[in-house]
Amino acid sequence: MQKRFSLGVLLIILLSFSTLSNAGIFDKAEYKTRRAKLMNSITDGIAIILGSEGERQNSNFIYFTGVEEPNAILIIDGMKKESILFLSSKGSKEKVAEMTGIERVMPIFRATRLLSSYQAQTDVIYIPFGRISGRYARKGLLNPGIRISRELNSIKFIREMFPSFRFKDLSPAIGKLRLIKSPAEIKIMREAARITSLAHLEVLRAAKPGMYEWELAVLFEYCVKRLGAQGTTGTLIVPSGPNISDSHYSKNSRKMEDGDIVMIDLCGEYKYYDMDISVSFPINGKFNPRQRRLNKMICAVEEAMRSVFRPGIRSINMKEEVQKIVAKKGIDIDKEGIYRIAADHWVGLDIHDVGPSSRETILQPGMVITSDPAIRLRDENNVVIDGNKIENTLLITKDGCENLTYRVPRTIEEIEKIMAEKGITDIFKELKR
Numbered sequence: 001m002q003k004r005f006s007l008g009v010l011l012i013i014l015l016s017f018s019t020l021s022n023a024g025i026f027d028k029a030e031y032k033t034r035r036a037k038l039m040n041s042i043t044d045g046i047a048i049i050l051g052s053e054g055e056r057q058n059s060n061f062i063y064f065t066g067v068e069e070p071n072a073i074l075i076i077d078g079m080k081k082e083s084i085l086f087l088s089s090k091g092s093k094e095k096v097a098e099m100t101g102i103e104r105v106m107p108i109f110r111a112t113r114l115l116s117s118y119q120a121q122t123d124v125i126y127i128p129f130g131r132i133s134g135r136y137a138r139k140g141l142l143n144p145g146i147r148i149s150r151e152l153n154s155i156k157f158i159r160e161m162f163p164s165f166r167f168k169d170l171s172p173a174i175g176k177l178r179l180i181k182s183p184a185e186i187k188i189m190r191e192a193a194r195i196t197s198l199a200h201l202e203v204l205r206a207a208k209p210g211m212y213e214w215e216l217a218v219l220f221e222y223c224v225k226r227l228g229a230q231g232t233t234g235t236l237i238v239p240s241g242p243n244i245s246d247s248h249y250s251k252n253s254r255k256m257e258d259g260d261i262v263m264i265d266l267c268g269e270y271k272y273y274d275m276d277i278s279v280s281f282p283i284n285g286k287f288n289p290r291q292r293r294l295n296k297m298i299c300a301v302e303e304a305m306r307s308v309f310r311p312g313i314r315s316i317n318m319k320e321e322v323q324k325i326v327a328k329k330g331i332d333i334d335k336e337g338i339y340r341i342a343a344d345h346w347v348g349l350d351i352h353d354v355g356p357s358s359r360e361t362i363l364q365p366g367m368v369i370t371s372d373p374a375i376r377l378r379d380e381n382n383v384v385i386d387g388n389k390i391e392n393t394l395l396i397t398k399d400g401c402e403n404l405t406y407r408v409p410r411t412i413e414e415i416e417k418i419m420a421e422k423g424i425t426d427i428f429k430e431l432k433r
């Protein structure tokens with residue numbers, strides 16, 4: 001007994017060592033390049049990037065350092081072209097320096113003193129202001145007690161200590177960098193796509209009438225983690241039947257009935273990179289005539305969109321081209337009410353990744369976007385009675401696009417075939433559970 005216990009302890013120690021010696025997600029050269037590019041847009045000052053407090057590492061922080069430990073601060077000096085990393089832990093500075101390529105690694109309590117010394121060199125501090133626009137700003141106006149972003153809080157704090165500093169928003173510069181994925185990032189995103197797609201396949205194999213929506217959400221989370229992902233990201237959206245009228249539905253509490261269409265929108269995260277996929281399928285595994293018609297239209301539109309996405313275009317202008325292609329198949333996008341014929345959002349370290357407008361930006365190789373046309377049918381009382389939505393995540397290549405999520409079944413035949421395959425619920429049934 002004693003021996004088994006110490007073996008267990010040894011195993012835990014070995015495992016934690018292997019995590020500590022983790023060389024980071026990318027080679028240090030990748031992080032160095034990212035920081036060097038940022039330095040070029042902040043030549044008149046310094047940038048401050050705050051790490052998270054212990055939840056998932058902040059996307060900007062992971063982008064520039066690869067460091068996962070909480071309560072860390074990164075300063076990028078655009079004048080002297082150097083970076084300084086402040087850590088809360090007493091871990092090995094050499095190891096962190098080796099992993100990140102940052103030579104100046106210091107304990108966190110020295111950050112204030114360093115900031116003070118910068119007063120003699122510049123009055124400009126760049127900090128990503130964070131999202132305070134739209135819905136959030138309106139909420140804040142009604143409820144001034146609402147928690148503002150850590151970045152805005154730190155601005156208040158620095159301002160009180162060192163009134164000479166002016167603050168500029170770092171978000172646009174970071175957004176521009178994160179917009180174009182490097183070959184190393186693309187490699188990771190392909191793996192994120194593989195894992196997220198395989199989890200979707202497992203959900204399709206398991207889906208049966210009589211199950212609750214949450215069962216599919218939980219199964220998806222299990223599968224992505226089992227396949228090596230960090231987990232899911234965004235909300236787990238599993239609307240069935242009447243719930244498809246809400247594109248952000250995530251209560252997932254309804255029992256799915258024979259005849260229902262289900263429109264899942266489930267995203268996985270692997271090494272901090274996200275992947276966005278939606279599939280629409282009949283819970284009973286067989287499309288009825290109305291569902292067949294909607295599937296065929298959305299498949300045709302999504303396929304046409306993929307044939308149009310390419311460098312040099314703005315997705316806001318692509319509808320006409322898509323319309324022409326699908327018109328040959330007898331589909332009228334406007335008459336049918338098919339919507340979202342554009343790059344809905346960027347995908348990267350965040351599921352709705354940072355950067356300028358995904359619809360109005362001229363597409364370039366290395367950008368990753370979603371293609372997610374949808375349709376909702378309404379009855380005479382304007383109640384949604386059926387629908388279909390396909391969401392793929394695409395990489396813009398030098399002459400078109402690559403569908404990262406190509407493994408997900410899309411046509412009626414493909415979806416029905418996968419749904420007929422044995423899934424975990426079939427196994428439970430065999431075992432009479």
Ligand SMILES: [Mn+2]
Pocket residue numbers: 276344345370372391
């Ligand atoms: Mn999406």
